[in-house]
Amino acid sequence: MPKETETTLNKNNGYIIEMIDVTKSFGDFNALRDINLKVNKGERIVICGPSGSGKSTLIRCINRLEEHQSGEIIVNGIRLTDDLKNIEQIRSEVGMVFQQLNVFPHMTVLDNLTLAPISVRGLKKGEAEELALYYLNRVHIADQAKKYPNQLSGGEQQRTAIARALCMKPQIMLFDEVTSALDPEMVAEVLDVMVELAHEGMTMLCVTHEMGFAKEVGDRMVFMDRGIILEEAPPNQFFRSPQNERAKKFLEKILSHY
């Protein structure tokens, strides 16, 4: 079957991300085992589970920061393989925000945002800066445009990272424990930005421990443990009556804090 028809078929399935029987190992350690996940456009998936369950590995496989050993990953109709063209295309449609912030410390906030639009999308400097300022406004830090990251608070740096990802106008945003390394008083400002993003219809996959956020914005909770997806359910159902034993135990531990 010609490749074009194959991807058109996938597009017609309607899923913006499809993971089929995906496994990923680091040497002897199985990080992901038989992962099957289908994400619809506009859906907000919250991935939770104990440490080492493979949550980060799962989303990192989607933009090829990790390479899966077997199974299929299809993002926006494009099959994720060793083909560099595919990888680059997928990466330009998928934005990622990290726990460690990873803003470029040697560049101003504005330059952090304009680098990719200029190098990858070929925008001119003026256009890129206009785009950057638009997103800086969206995350409420437009006044910090000319500052360097180390002059900003953690929350502001993370919002810079979000705006930077948004400048590439991705179809999907991946959030990997983006508030876990922040001081508590800065968590809210970042979550607020993510809530706004969700309300605008962005497809989001969030690895997070922020259950309040999950309840407010999540369409589907995905619970993982030891590399396997054990339960998938809408937040209300998941929090009120988890089916899986390990999920129950996990929630008991987490929700005792609330």
Added chain:
Amino acid sequence: MTFNVRIIIEYLPWIKEGLTFTILICSLALPIGFVLGSVVCIALMSQNSALRNIAVAYVEVLRNIPFLILIFIVFFVLPFYGLRIAPLTAGIGTLSVYASAYFAEIIRGAILSVPKGQREAAQALGLRPGIIMRKIIIPQMLGYLIPPVTNIGITIIKESSVLSVITVTELTYYSNYIIGKTFSPFEILPLVAVIYLIITAVFSLGMNVLENRFIHVENFGRLGI
């Protein structure tokens, strides 16, 4: 003992010639060594294990033999295998190769010192490897690169004095020559020591200026969370 300044004045032209050669040798050996070191570094970090092993062997051998022995081998042993090289060329070449072993490891360390997340964030944005290297990795590497490079640079400048034993007419060679002729170590040696000090000081100062120009330290601080 009185300090006989006349000896210094009389032999100043020879000191100058020696100094010229020392500066020439170091001005060539350091950049050549650095470029060669970069190439070796690429091999050190290569996916190809054969290439990597060759590079590791190169670095280990060159770092673990005294430079004096190395230069003796090049000058006295290689001719038996048909490789006879003029002293100056042999000197600059061997010093470059010797420096490259150190530089390769320094550059590798500097690349590894840039947090992995920087490359990942750049990749996630869809940036191509060339741009990532040029705009993200190398600028951040400089901060980790310049201090050790300054260190090795000073070592190499001092090590150039060893070339005197294979008749390269640099500063130490003339120092020994003049002392041999005039029996005036008391005058010549402190002078030569001071000259070496000035050379390395100028070099360090230059590296400092470079550091300040390319690294806005006040803007560069590691991200505080």
